[in-house]
Amino acid sequence: MIKFFEKDPYAPIQYVYGVEKVLYKGKSDFQEIMVLENPHFGKILVLDDVVQITERDEFFYHEMLVHMVMHAHPGPRNIIVIGGGDGGAVREVLKHDSVEKVYFVEIDEEVINVSKKFFPSVACGVDDRRVEIKCMDGAEFVKGRDSDIDVVIVDSTDIIGFAKSLFTVEFFKSVKDCLTDEGMFVTLSESLHFHKDIVIEVQEAMKLIFPTVDLYTTPIATYAGNWWTFSAASKKHDLRSIRRPYAINTRYYTDEIHHQAFMPPKMYERLMQRKLQW
Amino acid sequence: MIKFFEKDPYAPIQYVYGVEKVLYKGKSDFQEIMVLENPHFGKILVLDDVVQITERDEFFYHEMLVHMVMHAHPGPRNIIVIGGGDGGAVREVLKHDSVEKVYFVEIDEEVINVSKKFFPSVACGVDDRRVEIKCMDGAEFVKGRDSDIDVVIVDSTDIIGFAKSLFTVEFFKSVKDCLTDEGMFVTLSESLHFHKDIVIEVQEAMKLIFPTVDLYTTPIATYAGNWWTFSAASKKHDLRSIRRPYAINTRYYTDEIHHQAFMPPKMYERLMQRKLQW
Numbered sequence: 001m002i003k004f005f006e007k008d009p010y011a012p013i014q015y016v017y018g019v020e021k022v023l024y025k026g027k028s029d030f031q032e033i034m035v036l037e038n039p040h041f042g043k044i045l046v047l048d049d050v051v052q053i054t055e056r057d058e059f060f061y062h063e064m065l066v067h068m069v070m071h072a073h074p075g076p077r078n079i080i081v082i083g084g085g086d087g088g089a090v091r092e093v094l095k096h097d098s099v100e101k102v103y104f105v106e107i108d109e110e111v112i113n114v115s116k117k118f119f120p121s122v123a124c125g126v127d128d129r130r131v132e133i134k135c136m137d138g139a140e141f142v143k144g145r146d147s148d149i150d151v152v153i154v155d156s157t158d159i160i161g162f163a164k165s166l167f168t169v170e171f172f173k174s175v176k177d178c179l180t181d182e183g184m185f186v187t188l189s190e191s192l193h194f195h196k197d198i199v200i201e202v203q204e205a206m207k208l209i210f211p212t213v214d215l216y217t218t219p220i221a222t223y224a225g226n227w228w229t230f231s232a233a234s235k236k237h238d239l240r241s242i243r244r245p246y247a248i249n250t251r252y253y254t255d256e257i258h259h260q261a262f263m264p265p266k267m268y269e270r271l272m273q274r275k276l277q278w
Numbered sequence: 279m280i281k282f283f284e285k286d287p288y289a290p291i292q293y294v295y296g297v298e299k300v301l302y303k304g305k306s307d308f309q310e311i312m313v314l315e316n317p318h319f320g321k322i323l324v325l326d327d328v329v330q331i332t333e334r335d336e337f338f339y340h341e342m343l344v345h346m347v348m349h350a351h352p353g354p355r356n357i358i359v360i361g362g363g364d365g366g367a368v369r370e371v372l373k374h375d376s377v378e379k380v381y382f383v384e385i386d387e388e389v390i391n392v393s394k395k396f397f398p399s400v401a402c403g404v405d406d407r408r409v410e411i412k413c414m415d416g417a418e419f420v421k422g423r424d425s426d427i428d429v430v431i432v433d434s435t436d437i438i439g440f441a442k443s444l445f446t447v448e449f450f451k452s453v454k455d456c457l458t459d460e461g462m463f464v465t466l467s468e469s470l471h472f473h474k475d476i477v478i479e480v481q482e483a484m485k486l487i488f489p490t491v492d493l494y495t496t497p498i499a500t501y502a503g504n505w506w507t508f509s510a511a512s513k514k515h516d517l518r519s520i521r522r523p524y525a526i527n528t529r530y531y532t533d534e535i536h537h538q539a540f541m542p543p544k545m546y547e548r549l550m551q552r553k554l555q556w
Contacts, residue, residue: 012295012316012317013293013295014293014294014295015291015292015294016291016292016293017290017291017292018292038290039290040290041290056556057471059556060556191499193497194499217497219470219471219495219497219505221291221469221471221472221503221504222291225499226497226499226504226505227497227499227504251554251555251556252556254542254544254545256542256543256545257542257545260538260542264535265534266532266534267532267534267535276529277529278334278337278529278530
């Protein structure tokens with residue numbers, strides 16, 4: 001569709017979804033929450049007009065966010081998930097038998113409630129006995145903790161919104177401090193098509209704190225720019241190796257995908273030298 | 279953006295582009311042609327309301343369409359490009375020194391004319407002395423030819439439109455017959471997110487004709503479903519190996535990307551067994 005509108009440097013293409021029904025519309029202390037029904041994607045969770053997940057394709061994002069670091073880690077037991085109020089990241093974390101404790105830190109309790117009601121297949125792990133829900137700012141939660149965490153996963157809204165405190169050098173330092181010596185960290189870092197400079201900035205900030213930083217991508221149809229990036233960091237091990245057998249049930253992620261998803265070395269170098277031009 | 283509209287099984291997300299200026303609008307014998315100016319993408323070529331290329335990101339598609347088979351082939355000299363009236367595929371083909379002849383078979387001469395005027399950086403190879411323009415149906419052009427062609431490249435509009443004659447078993451047979459013993463063939467095959475069944479159908483049809491068929495993908499922001507697939511076939515060699523040094527100037531394609539872009543074997547098997555569920 002061709003429409004006359006102003007320049008939007010964040011998302012130069014607007015994605016328009018057909019809506020069969022508005023199933024829920026409400027306002028929390030933090031944002032507007034909507035649940036819509038779409039003929040192709042099923043139910044869609046929308047926060048402040050940005051599509052967060054759809055029933056049909058949420059697994060691409062959640063599997064790729066969670067399982068890369070969870071398989072690179074030799075034995076993840078204590079996990080922090082920051083954001084991800086829909087419960088999808090928590091669901092994926094719980095697939096790993098080694099996991100004993102998940103701190104599920106979501107600032108907006110209303111998102112959890114709405115997801116439990118409308119997205120039971122996504123929020124199915126939220127009430128697991130290993131999960132402790134903390135409704136607070138993730139940056140506050142990690143600050144000054146003991147170093148007892150194996151993996152920290154950030155599943156926030158877009159970086160330009162109120163999630164920006166989760167993308168500062170200060171926050172990355174707090175994350176590092178709360179990790180064990182073998183600890184790992186992963187966060188979304190936007191689109192390589194539309195937000196290449198943001199990707200570079202996140203990588204550069206992580207490199208100030210962590211000895212090992214890496215970047216992997218996956219195409220996600222419902223996120224602006226689609227060529228979605230995840231930035232991962234580690235205190236000891238590299239992230240490209242798989243250290244435990246691939247023995248969980250997934251729809252997209254596999255050991256093959258693990259190896260293929262990382263940006264190839266020469267391309268990564270060109271990216272960080274700002275030599276990729278688009 | 280959330281809008282009430284009917285189910286569109288072809289593209290369940292509508293992509294809306296801002297338009298600063300309509301630079302050209304006309305009707306050829308085959309389709310409506312528009313050239314628009316967008317703040318992010320620069321000039322956009324639109325055929326029958328579908329975005330074909332944008333100045334900013336056309337190279338992702340054209341490089342990936344052309345250079346995979348051109349590097350898998352041991353020495354491509356005679357090439358047929360079907361469609362691709364913008365000239366982008368021809369431009370990429372001409373980067374290979376081995377190339378002696380390019381039959382550029384575009385059914386709609388008007389697309390070539392408009393592209394030469396508005397997209398000079400894309401159409402720059404169209405007047406090269408090695409290029410012979412044939413304004414006719416590509417399926418007719420390959421039918422009954424001698425077997426003197428090294429590589430056939432199909433750069434058509436979407437499969438659901440009037441390009442569907444380029445995706446039949448009969449056409450694939452004609453392509454095979456016009457290829458030398460080492461000949462290769464590549465075509466777009468739509469999105470793995472939105473058109474998985476079409477991807478499978480194209481692969482299955484190719485396998486009826488060619489001994490070697492493969493599938494590779496790349497994320498393209500401006501095509502519906504983004505996770506774009508290319509179906510490639512070969513009479514003798516596998517397509518995953520690079521048989522000539524990577525010595526051309528590209529912005530995205532490299533030898534690294536060549537190896538990474540192919541679908542991993544187990545995932546490919548699951549796709550073709552219709553076990554990938556989304």
